[in-house]
Amino acid sequence: MEKVGDGERWGDKKETFTAWCNSHLRKAGTQIENIEEDFRDGLKLMLLLEVISGERLAKPERGKMRVHKISNVNKALDFIASKGVKLVSIGAEEIVDGNVKMTLGMIWTIILRFAIQDISVEETSAKEGLLLWCQRKTAPYKNVNIQNFHISWKDGLGFCALIHRHRPELIDYGKLRKDDPLTNLNTAFDVAEKYLDIPKMLDAEDIVGTARPDEKAIMTYVSSFYHAFSGAQKAETAANRICKVLAVNQENEQLMEDYEKLASDLLEWIRRTIPWLENRAPENTMHAMQQKLEDFRDYRRLHKPPKVQEKCQLEINFNTLQTKLRLSNRPAFMPSEGRMVSDINNAWGCLEQAEKGYEEWLLNEIRRLERLDHLAEKFRQKASIHEAWTDGKEAMLRQKDYETATLSEIKALLKKHEAFESDLAAHQDRVEQIAAIAQELNELDYYDSPSVNARCQKICDQWDNLGALTQKRREALERTEKLLETIDQLYLEYAKRAAPFNNWMEGAMEDLQDTFIVHTIEEIQGLTTAHEQFKATLPDADKERLAILGIHNEVSKIVQTYHVNMAGTNPYTTITPQEINGKWDHVRQLVPRRDQALTEEHARQQHNERLRKQFAAQANVIGPWIQTKMEEIGRISIEMHGTLEDQLSHLRQYEKSIVNYKPKIDQLEGDHQLIQEALIFDNKHTNYTMEHIRVGWEQLLTTIARTINEVENQILTRDAKGISQEQMNEFRASFNHFDRDHSGTLGPEEFKACLISLGYDIGNDPQGEAEFARIMSIVDPNRLGVVTFQAFIDFMSRETADTDTADQVMASFKILAGDKNYITVDELRRELPPDQAEYCIARMAPYSGPDAVPGALDYMSFSTALYGESDL
Numbered sequence: 001m002e003k004v005g006d007g008e009r010w011g012d013k014k015e016t017f018t019a020w021c022n023s024h025l026r027k028a029g030t031q032i033e034n035i036e037e038d039f040r041d042g043l044k045l046m047l048l049l050e051v052i053s054g055e056r057l058a059k060p061e062r063g064k065m066r067v068h069k070i071s072n073v074n075k076a077l078d079f080i081a082s083k084g085v086k087l088v089s090i091g092a093e094e095i096v097d098g099n100v101k102m103t104l105g106m107i108w109t110i111i112l113r114f115a116i117q118d119i120s121v122e123e124t125s126a127k128e129g130l131l132l133w134c135q136r137k138t139a140p141y142k143n144v145n146i147q148n149f150h151i152s153w154k155d156g157l158g159f160c161a162l163i164h165r166h167r168p169e170l171i172d173y174g175k176l177r178k179d180d181p182l183t184n185l186n187t188a189f190d191v192a193e194k195y196l197d198i199p200k201m202l203d204a205e206d207i208v209g210t211a212r213p214d215e216k217a218i219m220t221y222v223s224s225f226y227h228a229f230s231g232a233q234k235a236e237t238a239a240n241r242i243c244k245v246l247a248v249n250q251e252n253e254q255l256m257e258d259y260e261k262l263a264s265d266l267l268e269w270i271r272r273t274i275p276w277l278e279n280r281a282p283e284n285t286m287h288a289m290q291q292k293l294e295d296f297r298d299y300r301r302l303h304k305p306p307k308v309q310e311k312c313q314l315e316i317n318f319n320t321l322q323t324k325l326r327l328s329n330r331p332a333f334m335p336s337e338g339r340m341v342s343d344i345n346n347a348w349g350c351l352e353q354a355e356k357g358y359e360e361w362l363l364n365e366i367r368r369l370e371r372l373d374h375l376a377e378k379f380r381q382k383a384s385i386h387e388a389w390t391d392g393k394e395a396m397l398r399q400k401d402y403e404t405a406t407l408s409e410i411k412a413l414l415k416k417h418e419a420f421e422s423d424l425a426a427h428q429d430r431v432e433q434i435a436a437i438a439q440e441l442n443e444l445d446y447y448d449s450p451s452v453n454a455r456c457q458k459i460c461d462q463w464d465n466l467g468a469l470t471q472k473r474r475e476a477l478e479r480t481e482k483l484l485e486t487i488d489q490l491y492l493e494y495a496k497r498a499a500p501f502n503n504w505m506e507g508a509m510e511d512l513q514d515t516f517i518v519h520t521i522e523e524i525q526g527l528t529t530a531h532e533q534f535k536a537t538l539p540d541a542d543k544e545r546l547a548i549l550g551i552h553n554e555v556s557k558i559v560q561t562y563h564v565n566m567a568g569t570n571p572y573t574t575i576t577p578q579e580i581n582g583k584w585d586h587v588r589q590l591v592p593r594r595d596q597a598l599t600e601e602h603a604r605q606q607h608n609e610r611l612r613k614q615f616a617a618q619a620n621v622i623g624p625w626i627q628t629k630m631e632e633i634g635r636i637s638i639e640m641h642g643t644l645e646d647q648l649s650h651l652r653q654y655e656k657s658i659v660n661y662k663p664k665i666d667q668l669e670g671d672h673q674l675i676q677e678a679l680i681f682d683n684k685h686t687n688y689t690m691e692h693i694r695v696g697w698e699q700l701l702t703t704i705a706r707t708i709n710e711v712e713n714q715i716l717t718r719d720a721k722g723i724s725q726e727q728m729n730e731f732r733a734s735f736n737h738f739d740r741d742h743s744g745t746l747g748p749e750e751f752k753a754c755l756i757s758l759g760y761d762i763g764n765d766p767q768g769e770a771e772f773a774r775i776m777s778i779v780d781p782n783r784l785g786v787v788t789f790q791a792f793i794d795f796m797s798r799e800t801a802d803t804d805t806a807d808q809v810m811a812s813f814k815i816l817a818g819d820k821n822y823i824t825v826d827e828l829r830r831e832l833p834p835d836q837a838e839y840c841i842a843r844m845a846p847y848s849g850p851d852a853v854p855g856a857l858d859y860m861s862f863s864t865a866l867y868g869e870s871d872l
């Protein structure tokens with residue numbers, strides 16, 4: 001309420017109030033010269049109120065009559081009263097009559113209401129707020145002490161300090177002196193009028209010459225400074241908002257660059273590793289293949305685990321970045337083509353598939369080489385035995401001894417040849433075995449197949465030649481048989497029985513020296529049984545040996561008795577009793593060696609069986625433990641026991657217990673290595689392989705890390721969006737209710753039903769379908785067809801939260817630009833910190849509007865680009 005008192009010296013304020021009114025009326029294109037005369041008709045008074053309030057008053061009366069003027073003044077006074085000002089002792093008639101005191105009192109009321117009353121600093125208002133504002137702005141100036149609106153301003157330094165604080169380039173404050181108030185006041189008044197559009201409302205000499213300057217005049221003039229500089233405060237607020245937005249954008253860009261680099265490095269490692277794992281170039285030796293297996297173990301133990309951690313960290317970084325983008329109202333991050341999380345997972349799957357195939361190939365190759373070494377040794381043994389037998393046979397068959405032989409000698413030669421044919425037929429099986437082994441070595445791609453084939457071909461060619469020579473000699477002997485009749489039946493019987501017995505001994509020696517390869521106790525037991533059966537035939541064989549030696553002894557007796565000239569040798573065979581006894585002794589020596597070899601192999605297979613059971617005992621515990629932990633983590637992630645912090649703490653305890661379980665995995669790896677070194681390829685005691693355990697362990701580590709990250713993101717979303725624990729529980733309960741398969745995600749129809757349960761009006765009409773499609777594009781930007789709980793929480797919080805928008809940032813830039821549609825480089829560098837100013841300059845496009853000036857920048861397109869509404 002403002003009351004105009006009789007004792008108030010209003011005349012001293014006339015010049016100040018007139019200047020104040022003109023500073024506003026100038027905006028409407030008019031001025032006043034005599035304040036009490038120019039406001040009498042009420043027209044300029046109404047215009048002044050419209051300018052300073054920004055509102056339209058009632059339509060004025062244009063008549064010249066007194067009643068019209070009183071009506072206009074009353075409209076103005078009513079408008080003032082509508083703003084909460086109670087006028088006392090001021091009436092329309094006094095204003096129309098040109099009452100100076102009443103007119104100036106009314107102007108002071110207007111100044112108080114529209115220039116001073118709205119000033120608020122720390123919950124103070126009007127005069128106290130304006131005084132506090134002045135004290136705050138001049139606080140850094142030691143020679144300025146503003147305590148009131150009269151004598152504190154006499155030296156002029158207060159006015160100069162206000163200008164220098166906001167526009168330091170306008171006044172060289174260091175050159176001002178406190179003992180020169182006139183210069184200080186005139187400097188401030190001139191600068192304010194010239195550069196700040198504040199008219200001279202005060203006279204410097206009056207202020208200096210008056211013991212106590214007029215308080216209302218000083219307040220009126222100071223309030224003009226407040227309003228002139230209030231725009232700077234808006235600019236400061238706008239700059240802060242822009243700085244905040246740009247800082248978030250810069251941080252997100254750095255996170256995107258980090259993701260791209262980490263994803264690129266991981267994909268490059270996978271790209272380099274897969275060709276190595278897909279290399280199926282076989283080695284020729286067992287040692288080389290075992291070295292490859294050792295290199296693969298090093299890859300599994302040393303090279304792959306860090307990459308597993310990198311992949312897990314990459315997924316965590318990606319989820320955190322997406323959460324931050326959603327919280328800052330930014331579009332979802334779309335990595336470069338080929339670097340999506342799904343691309344990395346696909347590449348990782350290819351890597352693991354290559355790993356599995358490579359390990360299987362290594363083991364198969366080792367089995368193949370082991371088989372090849374065994375076959376090659378068997379081929380060499382049989383070939384050596386055969387070559388030893390055929391040595392000299394061709395020369396024997398080519399002899400012409402029958403041409404000069406006696407009848408008895410011819411018959412002897414014929415019988416000897418029949419014995420040889422019997423022996424030749426007995427060796428047919430060995431030749432076929434040699435050819436079959438050579439064929440198998442070729443089919444298994446034996447590295448030394450050329451030499452094997454050459455040797456086999458030589459044996460076959462020699463065998464064919466022996467057959468032809470045998471047939472040719474028989475024909476020659478049969479032609480001579482008519483001339484020769486004497487034959488020693490005993491030698492013939494000896495030869496016929498000695499030859500197969502000799503073959504039997506050679507076969508027995510070959511079998512007893514034959515190498516064997518087994519993988520189970522049952523196989524070694526089968527070999528042991530066969531060996532025992534062989535030993536059971538030795539007594540009968542010994543009887544046959546004694547019988548054959550008896551025939552030879554009988555021949556010797558006949559020769560001695562009848563003095564037969566046999567030249568000391570059996571004409572039918574080259575097998576001597578000494579040779580039979582030597583081979584028999586050798587067979588008897590080989591039997592215990594075979595016993596020892598079978599016993600040692602049986603012990604080795606028992607050791608292998610213990611390794612199998614030792615591995616199975618641990619695997620049958622670790623496998624179910626991993627599955628149980630996976631199920632428990634899944635239950636924690638969908639249940640609502642306690643706060644998110646409680647869930648996070650519970651998950652971290654699970655993570656710690658899982659990490660502490662790692663030594664058992666390492667122990668199992670050690671047992672697995674022993675099994676592989678022992679060349680054990682199967683285990684009937686467990687269904688778990690080391691590959692199953694490794695994959696399960698890696699999935700468990702990835703799942704616990706991903707679940708912890710999801711809860712952390714939910715906490716981040718809750719804190720950033722101000723979601724209460726009750727709201728979070730309600731969201732989780734709704735989500736779980738519709739997640740009927742407990743997969744942790746909702747399909748489109750489940751998500752739609754969930755939204756309807758929460759109060760969203762989504763109809764089945766085209767409009768409702770369009771709205772639901774819009775919501776799905778927010779919660780499922782990658783169009784995977786599922787909605788995660790994190791995306792659901794982000795959407796629910798986003799619907800109610802107040803975040804920065806492109807329009808708000810655009811409005812902030814417009815304040816910095818002084819309401820222009822463009823902004824200049826100088827304005828950006830003056831209002832923003834250097835690094836963020838340069839960030840804007842580098843990314844803003846040139847402004848091309850009709851009001852463009854050289855160097856103008858388009859802040860509108862830049863603002864929309866920050867929020868993904870256009871390209872930055």
